Amino acid sequence: MSNLAIMKPEYAAYVEALSEALARDDEEAFFSALDHLVHLRTPDFVSEVRKLTGDLQTALDRFRIESRLVDIAENEIPDVRDRLEKVLQMTDAAAHRTLDLVEQSGPLAERTAKEAAALADWWTEFRRRLADESDTEALSRMEEFLSAARNDCERVRRNLAEVLLTQGYQDLTGQIIRGVMKLVSELESTLAELTQLSGEDLAPKAVRDAIAGRDPSKKPAVASDQKDVDELLSGLGR
Amino acid sequence: MNKDLKFLVVDDFSTMRRIIKNLLHDLGYKNVVEADDGNTALPLLKAGDIDFLITDWNMPGMPGLELLKAVRSDPKLAKLPVLMLTAEAKRDQIIEAAQAGVNGYVIKPFTAETLKEKLDKILATAGK
Numbered sequence: 001m002s003n004l005a006i007m008k009p010e011y012a013a014y015v016e017a018l019s020e021a022l023a024r025d026d027e028e029a030f031f032s033a034l035d036h037l038v039h040l041r042t043p044d045f046v047s048e049v050r051k052l053t054g055d056l057q058t059a060l061d062r063f064r065i066e067s068r069l070v071d072i073a074e075n076e077i078p079d080v081r082d083r084l085e086k087v088l089q090m091t092d093a094a095a096h097r098t099l100d101l102v103e104q105s106g107p108l109a110e111r112t113a114k115e116a117a118a119l120a121d122w123w124t125e126f127r128r129r130l131a132d133e134s135d136t137e138a139l140s141r142m143e144e145f146l147s148a149a150r151n152d153c154e155r156v157r158r159n160l161a162e163v164l165l166t167q168g169y170q171d172l173t174g175q176i177i178r179g180v181m182k183l184v185s186e187l188e189s190t191l192a193e194l195t196q197l198s199g200e201d202l203a204p205k206a207v208r209d210a211i212a213g214r215d216p217s218k219k220p221a222v223a224s225d226q227k228d229v230d231e232l233l234s235g236l237g238r
Numbered sequence: 239m240n241k242d243l244k245f246l247v248v249d250d251f252s253t254m255r256r257i258i259k260n261l262l263h264d265l266g267y268k269n270v271v272e273a274d275d276g277n278t279a280l281p282l283l284k285a286g287d288i289d290f291l292i293t294d295w296n297m298p299g300m301p302g303l304e305l306l307k308a309v310r311s312d313p314k315l316a317k318l319p320v321l322m323l324t325a326e327a328k329r330d331q332i333i334e335a336a337q338a339g340v341n342g343y344v345i346k347p348f349t350a351e352t353l354k355e356k357l358d359k360i361l362a363t364a365g366k
């Protein structure tokens with residue numbers, strides 16, 4: 001049987017009372033009947049709200065129990081941001097180091113090319129004078145070498161210019177990484193809001209660390225540089 | 239071409255500023271100063287001795303498009319040649335920059351030839 005069918009006799013009585021009161025212009029009777037009708041509906045409404053609240057609480061409880069999410073919000077996301085920051089720093093340092101070397105090497109190649117060109121002119125004249133009386137093979141090999149040195153240096157300079165431009169990757173990948181970092185930060189604050197919404201005062205980080213067997217004062221499990229590796233090994237008597 | 243022109247290179251990535259500076263050096267322009275966004279660039283521009291502005295678009299602080307608009311709205315800088323050198327390659331953005339009065343637009347990654355070509359074209363138009 002439908003809800004309406006069950007409620008029908010009760011509702012019908014009040015509806016009738018309402019319509020009679022209306023016909024009589026009896027204000028008091030009208031509002032009294034209306035109040036009764038509203039009252040009939042209210043328990044349903046209250047129980048609906050109660051059910052919704054319960055559902056919400058269950059969802060939040062489940063979220064709270066999902067400590068994995070809390071861990072992601074509090075530990076892994078900041079960690080991801082740190083790692084991306086590290087990528088930015090490393091690529092920046094590597095690109096600058098490359099640029100240092102390009103800037104140092106360019107003038108060297110240029111100087112060698114210039115010197116080879118100057119020597120080649122001088123050598124041609126020198127060779128012409130000695131042509132009859134000297135080892136012509138050595139003379140022509142020297143000439144070839146000077147000419148090749150000039151061309152090779154020019155090629156080195158062009159390659160260095162290409163290496164220079166290629167370092168632009170640091171800017172382009174850096175912009176992508178910054179975009180991802182921004183997204184990660186947004187995700188972090190959304191998760192933080194959700195964990196706050198779940199109400200419960202979540203166990204402090206130190207407590208959860210202890211439960212998970214982590215000691216925050218201890219060094220991270222990954223050695224970060226050669227100094228760490230050396231320290232670690234010497235600590236082990238190596 | 240006048241090789242004494244003073245360039246201002248604006249980019250938030252120091253590697254990119256260094257690359258552009260090197261390329262300008264190779265082209266014979268030795269007078270180059272740098273800034274890392276519009277906010278640091280604007281005082282340098284207002285100081286008055288910059289002849290050419292090369293700017294990135296996407297920068298924290300004041301982005302390149304805002305810098306361009308600020309330049310164009312300043313009577314003393316309104317005619318300054320501005321080249322945009324950016325990874326932003328969407329049609330709408332290029333149109334927006336053109337409407338804001340950019341003189342040239344180079345997409346990253348770029349080649350030394352492209353940079354030279356755009357510079358020469360802008361300088362020829364500006365009569366420098």
